[in-house]
Amino acid sequence: MIRNEVFSCFVFYAVLLVIKMYTIAIITGQVRLRKKAFANPEDALRHGGLQFHREDPYVERCRRAHLNDLENILPFLFLGAVYSLTGPSLTVARLHFLVFFLARVLHSLAYLLALQAPTRSLAYTAAQVPCVSMAVQILMSVASFA
Template structure:
């Protein structure tokens, strides 16, 4: 049992985000199969021939959504874990984690089902606010030791 309530809260949202990333990866694979657009010639050969070794705009959209998750969720996992260890208020930490999670889900939805601008951009920017806040609080907390 994890005794640090903030860390437990972080782990909850971190696992949800990792599961969300797996879902996006599965969606990407399913779209590849449905559109018959494979990134590797051996996969195309297995599924009908080299003519399916090609790009598809929607497959690329799914792939970019997954890539964007990697670029944003991985730093959050580091920041959130360290932030949990500096002793923040549980309610403030939960708010940071929840805002990031909701925004990343909205970002993925806006990417996969092209929502009207600026939905995706706004979700991205708002998700960066808790990350920036956590980073600043970590730096302030450890500055005396640097």
């Protein structure tokens, strides 16, 4: 059992984010199958022929959503874990984690559903705010040791 409440809160949201990333990966694979648009010739051959070794706009949209998750969630996982060790208040930490989580869910929905601009950009920006805040607080807590 994890006894650090802030770290436990972080782990909760971190696991939800990893599940969300897996979900986007599965969606991408399913869309590839449905659209018969395969990135590799061997996959295209298995599913009907080399004519299906091609790109599809919606497959690419799903793939970009997944790539964006990798570019943004992985840094959050590092920042959130280290931030949890700096002794922040549970309420403030929970707010950081929740805002990031909700913004990333909205960002994925905006990407996959092609929601009207600037929905995706606003969600991206909202997710960056807690990351920048955590990074600054981490640096402030360790600066005297540098």
